[in-house]
Amino acid sequence: MTLQERLVKYMTENDLPVITTAKLLGIGPTPVTLIKLKNKYTPATAEKIYNALGPDYLEYVEYSVCECCGTKYIPRSTLQKTCENTDCKKKHQAATRKAYFEKVAAGERVVKPHSEWRSRPKKYEPAKPAQSIPEFMSGKSYGERQREYLLGLQKGQRMVVR
Numbered sequence: 829m830t831l832q833e834r835l836v837k838y839m840t841e842n843d844l845p846v847i848t849t850a851k852l853l854g855i856g857p858t859p860v861t862l863i864k865l866k867n868k869y870t871p872a873t874a875e876k877i878y879n880a881l882g883p884d885y886l887e888y889v890e891y892s893v894c895e896c897c898g899t900k901y902i903p904r905s906t907l908q909k910t911c912e913n914t915d916c917k918k919k920h921q922a923a924t925r926k927a928y929f930e931k932v933a934a935g936e937r938v939v940k941p942h943s944e945w946r947s948r949p950k951k952y953e954p955a956k957p958a959q960s961i962p963e964f965m966s967g968k969s970y971g972e973r974q975r976e977y978l979l980g981l982q983k984g985q986r987m988v989v990r
């Protein structure tokens with residue numbers, strides 16, 4: 829018996845519409861509809877149904893095994909490859925990076941790992957003027973353009989010595 833058949837049977841027996849079922853299970857109406865029509869669901873959704881409706885639904889919860897420590901876990905997204913443990917996440921990330929750079933060194937054409945796609949956030953550095961205010965006040969000039977500005981000349985207008 830698939831989850832679709834079992835859930836539809838449960839809904840018809842208890843005369844529950846999709847919205848009420850969704851509230852009962854603690855998930856959105858969209859995943860409920862997906863199960864009802866196409867029998868599509870994620871392990872996390874299956875776990876929520878199991879938590880709400882009991883041990884009959886345990887067989888639909890698919891656990892993944894962590895590559896690093898071997899514990900069972902339920903992935904929260906398709907990108908999650910290890911358990912929730914931070915050490916496992918770091919190990920997996922390092923291994924992925926290492927494999928990527930080995931392939932690059934071997935001359936293979938490879939797609940960047942997910943951690944490489946995102947650019948690192950830039951550190952904020954306030955814009956500094958070419959010259960500090962004390963330097964300017966003590967007589968250093970910004971250059972020709974600054975001199976023109978201070979003399980009230982337009983850009984490109986040059987002083988002509990007669």
Ligand SMILES: [Zn+2]
Pocket residue numbers: 894895896897898899910911912913916
């Ligand atoms: Zn782990």
